[in-house]
Amino acid sequence: MHRNIITSEQPAPPRGDGRHVLVVDNDPAVTELLATAMELVGYRVGTAGSGTEGMLRLAQHRFDLVVWDATLPDLAGFARGRRVPPADRPPLLFLTTCDSLHCLLPELGLGGEDYVTKPVRITEVLARAQVLLRGRSPVRDGMPCYGDLVLDDATCQARRGPRQLGLTPAEYRLLSHLLGNAERVLSKEQISRHVWGEYRANPAIEKLVSRLRHKVDREQPALIHTRRGFGYWLGCPDH
Structure with a gap:
């Protein structure tokens, strides 16, 4: 068995939903394992x-998540690129050894x-990836x-399917706004201030949500939901 791979565990069930992941590692065995496992649960993977x-790949394409080997010798150049504001860069999942973890920890928390x-444990990688992508x-x-x-x-413009x-x-x-906060409940006040820049009474918000739901949810599954007493959210209940 390769020293950087643990293959005894089965991939966890979370779905990638077509999200685009970049795996950066100089070990072909690790790269192949991660790419195969993530593709099996629905991610699209570049390496x-x-x-x-x-x-170079990050400059050419937009990714939803980057899995990066923190032991690569050219990590310093990548670290400088991490100064990009969080909203403009994908979340990062680092692969590191216990011996080099102390070098990485000061950079975390951004x-x-x-x-x-x-x-590498596949179940752990998939679980951490799901947490990093939650709400994005x-x-x-x-x-x-x-x-x-x-x-x-x-x-x-927006479309659902064709x-x-x-x-x-x-x-x-x-x-x-709902899509940018997928699977998070947004209050009526949050929605009102984002849509109109000011607070508006509940009937105006409810009417707007109703019109949008009528247009979006003609197909199944329904994507726009009400959390009574709290607000509205976008997602699949069984996601």
């Missing part, structure tokens, strides 16, 4: 064999970062999405 190649130690909308072809729901911020939703500006802002 790089060095930090330089990984940085938000959207975590680590697992080698030898995946990206498909550079556009935020959830399942078959896709938003094109360049044109301010169907265009034909949203008003207020409906699009609401859907974008």
Whole structure:
């Protein structure tokens, strides 16, 4: 058995939902194991064999998550790139050894970062990845999405599958806010201030949500839900 791999555990059940992951590791066996396991649960996986190649891939494509070997000799150049604001970079999952963990810990805590130690345990990698991605909308072809729901911020249009939703500006802002906080409950006040920039009475919010739900949830599963007494959220109840 390879010293950086533990294969006795079966991959955990969480689904990747087509999220795009970049795995950067100079060990082909580790890279192949992670890529295969993550693809089996629904991630789309790109790989790089060095930090330089990984940085190039990040410059060329947008990823939902980066799994990066913290023991790579060119980690310093990557660390400088981590100064990018958290909202503009994907969450990072570092692979590290116990011996080198002390070098990595001071860099953690920037938000959207975590680590697992080698030898790699697939169940742990999948679990940490799911936590890092929780509440973040995946990206498909550079556009935020959830399942078959896709938003094109360049044109301010949304579609579910092949169907265009034909949203008003207020409906699009609401859907974008819900999608950006997928699987989190947003209060009516939070929604109101995001959509209109000011607080509006409950009937206006309820009417807007109702119109949006009518357009989005013609197909199953329903994506927009009410948490009575708390607010609204976007997601699949069994996700």
